[in-house]
Amino acid sequence: MSPPLITHLYTADPSAHVFDGKLYIYPSHDRETDIQFNDNGDQYDMVDYHVFSLDSPAAHPPKVTDHGVVLSARDVPWVDRQMWAPDAARRGGKYYLYFPARDKEGVFRIGVAAGDTPAGPFAPDPEPIPGSFSIDPAAFVDDDAAESAYLYFGGLWGGQLQCYQRGNAPECFDEKWLGAKEPAGEGARALFPKVARLSDDMRSFAGGGVRDLVILAPETGEPIEADDHERRFFEAAWMHKRGGKYYFSYSTGDTHFLVYAVGTSPLGPFTYAGRLLEPVLGWTTHHSVVEFSGRWWLFYHDCELSGGVNHLRSVKVREVFYDGEGRMSTEVVG
Numbered sequence: 289m290s291p292p293l294i295t296h297l298y299t300a301d302p303s304a305h306v307f308d309g310k311l312y313i314y315p316s317h318d319r320e321t322d323i324q325f326n327d328n329g330d331q332y333d334m335v336d337y338h339v340f341s342l343d344s345p346a347a348h349p350p351k352v353t354d355h356g357v358v359l360s361a362r363d364v365p366w367v368d369r370q371m372w373a374p375d376a377a378r379r380g381g382k383y384y385l386y387f388p389a390r391d392k393e394g395v396f397r398i399g400v401a402a403g404d405t406p407a408g409p410f411a412p413d414p415e416p417i418p419g420s421f422s423i424d425p426a427a428f429v430d431d432d433a434a435e436s437a438y439l440y441f442g443g444l445w446g447g448q449l450q451c452y453q454r455g456n457a458p459e460c461f462d463e464k465w466l467g468a469k470e471p472a473g474e475g476a477r478a479l480f481p482k483v484a485r486l487s488d489d490m491r492s493f494a495g496g497g498v499r500d501l502v503i504l505a506p507e508t509g510e511p512i513e514a515d516d517h518e519r520r521f522f523e524a525a526w527m528h529k530r531g532g533k534y535y536f537s538y539s540t541g542d543t544h545f546l547v548y549a550v551g552t553s554p555l556g557p558f559t560y561a562g563r564l565l566e567p568v569l570g571w572t573t574h575h576s577v578v579e580f581s582g583r584w585w586l587f588y589h590d591c592e593l594s595g596g597v598n599h600l601r602s603v604k605v606r607e608v609f610y611d612g613e614g615r616m617s618t619e620v621v622g
């Protein structure tokens with residue numbers, strides 16, 4: 289059993305990165321609320337972000353430093369509510385915090401804030417990234433000479449991705465955003481996460497715009513089907529690279545698995561490759577994978593600290609292992 293890493297606050301959706309040899313976590317900051325649990329996720333009513341650093345995930349227990357609040361909803365003019373799962377990136381000596389939130393019309397958009405150090409603070413752009421929508425941004429800066437950067441995003445149900453089935457403009461303005469359903473039925477293709485190249489200044493989408501990140505079923509080579517709820521993308525996009533291969537991992541949402549797919553290009557397609565984590569205590573599951581001092585780590589959350597309250601989560605870590613063919617597991621593999 290992994291113990292909660294942070295116990296003085298509720299934290300979730302941990303995006304872990306190593307910057308200048310130090311391990312940082314960029315999580316959501318859960319808080320108590322009277323809002324009733326619903327499929328729209330209204331109970332995830334967060335208003336700010338803290339940054340944490342960790343001495344070593346291998347320590348028992350790791351020493352965690354809280355660097356305090358680095359961005360608040362009140363400092364972002366376009367944000368109305370619900371600051372959900374963030375991520376961070378470094379490019380050209382600057383640091384960027386990406387975050388989803390609902391705008392004044394109730395539409396999820398993705399914002400960016402910039403800082404000079406990994407522990408913030410971060411100054412937000414006054415408008416969301418043009419053309420952005422839905423939730424769970426995950427930034428990935430490749431190790432090529434150009435430091436090519438990408439933003440992955442999307443999330444079903446409360447994350448509103450089902451409202452963008454025929455393009456990148458919302459089709460449903462239902463108050464609860466659940467008027468549109470994700471696809472279903474024999475042969476229907478799943479909705480896929482989105483990816484866009486980031487411009488050099490990391491604050492907008494570059495040419496090519498937003499496209500689907502297609503995930504294929506290994507047995508058919510065809511896109512994963514919508515009814516395949518144990519493998520279809522739901523939310524919690526994460527990209528990492530190991531041994532020249534790109535690994536895209538995500539949550540299956542209502543079946544509560546963390547799974548991964550492998551590809552040879554950051555733009556896909558990816559082929560489903562297996563499970564990373566079985567369901568934990570609590571409805572949501574969301575993670576990141578990072579290398580630190582030659583070992584690989586899975587940061588994730590569960591609701592142990594709150595005794596099972598779905599919207600009060602806490603971040604944990606466990607080691608990840610790869611076999612000779614690059615398959616991932618949280619159990620040691622031969």
Ligand code: FUB
Pocket residue numbers: 300301316332372373423424443523524572573574
């Ligand atoms: O933290 C709010 C939402 O719950 C995240 O954006 C999802 O990934 C899920 O973990």
